[in-house]
Amino acid sequence: VDVENGTFFDLLARAKRNLKASEYRLVKKSEDNLPVLYYTLANNEGYRYSDNTIYVPVDRTRNMVYDESRPEYINYGIMGTIFGTYARELLCVKCLENYSAKDGELVDIKRECVRKRWGSIEIEDWDVNEVLATNVAQQVAYEAYQKYVETNGEEQRLMSVDYTPNQLFWISTVVRHCRPIGPADYWEVDYDKDMDKKSVYKVNNPISWNHKFLEDFKCSETSRMKPADNCKVF
Secondary structure, eight states: OOOTTHHHHHHHHHHHHHHHHHHHHHHHHHHHOHHHHHHHTTTTOOOGGGTTTOOGGGGGGGGTOOOTSSHHHHHHHHHHHHHHHHGGGGGGHHHHTTHHHHHHHHHHHHHHHHHHHHTOOOHHHHHHHHHHHHHHHHHHHHHHHHHHHHOOOOOOOHHHHOOOHHHHHHHHHHHGOOOOOOOTTTTTOOSSSHHHHHHHHHHHHHHTTHHHHHHHOOTTTTTTTTTTSOOOOO
């Protein structure tokens, strides 16, 4: 079939050809690490216990998520959020069977702490795992960003925004949960409903258990974001 230059099918063919060429170059560069290449190219994701690695699909790191034109505190914050969605698999029931008895006991203690923090709100195991994984992912992303700052220097603040880069990192980790609330909006929150309480807790609890978050925002002893019964993982 002859395809005229500049048509839709011509552009589609070029895009597919460029993709295959890119994959071929990756294969040439990754002869000693083909499992990693397969997992990233095939968009397989999640935790693989055999090599203790979390695989994140390559399409999660494209410009919509990680953009070199943005400040790195935003990129690292968003990547921490994405990392958390895959880190939950480390806490699955079958995964815990592979851990030592001491590690399994520690996870159980943290889970029980989370359940107590939620009081009468009915939560499932996956809710608990999500909260713990989010806390871990935020901490890992924060430490990675601090290493970036050590190497490259502190970044500039955003204009007209009175937040430090570290504070903006924390904001970036939860910004996807932000939504307008009020009678003029589609969403109103009823804090007497378990569903709305759960949504708030799943965002506020993990981040408030991180001592670096509390330091960066200089939270007072009476702050709502500084709970007395802290379930910090680290």
